[in-house]
Amino acid sequence: MSSGSDQQDIKREKILEAAYQRFLHYGYSKTTMNEIAGDLSLSKALLYYYFPDKSQLYTAVMRKLAGEYLDKLQNKLNKFTDLKEAFVSQINTQHDFIVKNYNFFDFFRLNEQNLPDTIWEIITEIHQAEMVLLSAAIQLEAEKGRIKPVNNPGEIVDLLLYALHGVRVSAVSHKKVMFPQKEHLDEIHAKRLLLVDIFVKGLMY
Amino acid sequence: MSSGSDQQDIKREKILEAAYQRFLHYGYSKTTMNEIAGDLSLSKALLYYYFPDKSQLYTAVMRKLAGEYLDKLQNKLNKFTDLKEAFVSQINTQHDFIVKNYNFFDFFRLNEQNLPDTIWEIITEIHQAEMVLLSAAIQLEAEKGRIKPVNNPGEIVDLLLYALHGVRVSAVSHKKVMFPQKEHLDEIHAKRLLLVDIFVKGLMY
DNA sequence: TTTTGATAATTTTGTTAAAATAGTCAGTTT
DNA sequence: AAACTGACTATTTTAACAAAATTATCAAAA
Structure with a gap:
């Protein structure tokens, strides 16, 4: 676990938290990667830097x-x-x-x-x-x-x-x-x- | 129950039995009314004389x-x-x-x-x-x-x-x-x- | 009263095109 | 080098439509 830097772990956590909120409110299929990225003012591409795909983000x-x-x-x-x-x-x-x-x-x-x-x-x-x-x-x-x-x-x-x-x-x-x-x-x-x-x-x- | 004639009841039973065999082998969706009628050498229309529709036949x-x-x-x-x-x-x-x-x-x-x-x-x-x-x-x-x-x-x-x-x-x-x-x-x-x-x-x- | 052939109505299936979204990558910023 | 992005491609979803299959009806026959 946690082979990345502290900074990376913190960002990962933020993404996890934002994703959690979205999934909790709207469910999996009504949540887009763009929206999660938007909530954090990040590009969608960055999400893919931290997580291989949407389902693995949900899984995380x-x-x-x-x-x-x-x-x-x-x-x-x-x-x-x-x-x-x-x-x-x-x-x-x-x-x-x-x-x-x-x-x-x-x-x-x-x-x-x-x-x-x-x-x-x-x-x-x-x-x-x-x-x-x-x-x-x-x-x-x-x-x-x-x-x-x-x-x-x-x-x-x-x-x-x-x-x-x-x-x-x-x-x-x-x-x-x-x-x-x-x-x-x-x-x-x-x-x-x-x-x-x-x-x-x-x-x- | 059984307000019809004996003859009618017997035929009803036969239809029920034929339908049962079809449903048992192929399931509901892969069984057509034509096939059930065919098994009994009857017209499909007759099935509708005895049962209002397919789902009620299954239900019966x-x-x-x-x-x-x-x-x-x-x-x-x-x-x-x-x-x-x-x-x-x-x-x-x-x-x-x-x-x-x-x-x-x-x-x-x-x-x-x-x-x-x-x-x-x-x-x-x-x-x-x-x-x-x-x-x-x-x-x-x-x-x-x-x-x-x-x-x-x-x-x-x-x-x-x-x-x-x-x-x-x-x-x-x-x-x-x-x-x-x-x-x-x-x-x-x-x-x-x-x-x-x-x-x-x-x-x- | 029971039965049917012909026909109508509905549902399923397949096709296609457009839109939405997931996912990639070359290149920029720190 | 690690963190990040905009622009791009690939995939999935949606809608619209026609064709085919199937359910369901009905006037007329047995």
């Missing part, structure tokens, strides 16, 4: 957000006292993250099926980081004897994360896909808390 | 399938001995149903976002029927004192069904949407069994 922003998200998650998980608390932290942190950056993910809602591979890589990275953190939490809880011994914590975490992912808004607007509507986020959040509650009890003796 | 087939699915589910759920068994029945029956009719749902995979309302109505009907059956199972189990008393069984069933719905194939092919790939169905099925196992335990004392 996404990567930054992911880093911030994981940092926050890690901080919270450093001081959990029981497993449920750990899972709840995950849900809450993710909820806040989604709410805050909702419009940024327009890109996801539109492309749905065929997101670029780089995006999937980041999603996978996040998923794996969560796996590590939460698996450790399970392990610890098992060692303390508060839940049944688990031979494969990763499998359990994986299952829970996917189950949580599936918790979408109920019958009325059954028409759900991978990305929920903004109005439903709180309802989803509540359901997830309930699921975690039941799930954790299911892991106990 | 779907409705029939849904009926068969729910019948099977109801039969199994009539003789469950504990709650886990009931949930497992649901998973198994649904799994068989999806495997058998996989190609029929091409329509779903393609349209994804904007399925016609009639389709959503059927999905909602199925969901509600499942809710009734499984809620009753929970109620019964609670009365027998095998799980904690539940003030709102529907909420629990709803949660489980959505959680199960979210159980998709893991990290590698993270690229999943509402409809899983055929090769992954068995893996998903196994995960769902595990989830039900934990979930049911979580409902116990």
Whole structure:
């Protein structure tokens, strides 16, 4: 990382920030490279000096957000006292993250099926980081004897994360896909808390 | 239902069957009304005598399938001995149903976002029927004192069904949407069994 | 009442041209 | 040399249109 000069890193950050604001307000497809350059009073060509193309600029922003998200998650998980608390932290942190950056993910809602591979890589990275953190939490809880011994914590975490992912808004607007509507986020959040509650009890003796 | 003559009903059934075969092999968009008519050596116009339009023909087939699915589910759920068994029945029956009719749902995979309302109505009907059956199972189990008393069984069933719905194939092919790939169905099925196992335990004392 | 051939209406597909935007590069500035 | 730009090219998106395929209708026949 950061093989360039400090000056370069600072400019890179500025571009990232300007791009983030644009993507957050207008989404990927309604943001042009010209506009981002204009916001910074730079030429478009300079953007290409710092980033190979538009999608990799978007990806870089996404990567930054992911880093911030994981940092926050890690901080919270450093001081959990029981497993449920750990899972709840995950849900809450993710909820806040989604709410805050909702419009940024327009890109996801539109492309749905065929997101670029780089995006999937980041999603996978996040998923794996969560796996590590939460698996450790399970392990610890098992060692303390508060839940049944688990031979494969990763499998359990994986299952829970996917189950949580599936918790979408109920019958009325059954028409759900991978990305929920903004109005439903709180309802989803509540359901997830309930699921975690039941799930954790299911892991106990 | 069936306000027409027996003859009419028989013909209707034949059309439904021919349409089902076509949809199963080629999916909705690659099936033309001419082809269905051709399979039965009828004129296309006759299809419109029996069904108002193509999408309602598809819907009628779907409705029939849904009926068969729910019948099977109801039969199994009539003789469950504990709650886990009931949930497992649901998973198994649904799994068989999806495997058998996989190609029929091409329509779903393609349209994804904007399925016609009639389709959503059927999905909602199925969901509600499942809710009734499984809620009753929970109620019964609670009365027998095998799980904690539940003030709102529907909420629990709803949660489980959505959680199960979210159980998709893991990290590698993270690229999943509402409809899983055929090769992954068995893996998903196994995960769902595990989830039900934990979930049911979580409902116990 | 059931069925059809002929025909109308609509949707899909393919073509093209224009506009918008992404992306490149020779050359200038610091 | 590193940071930067204006002018350029390449690619993608959009709109307009015609042709083809398909859905849907209907008057008349069986």
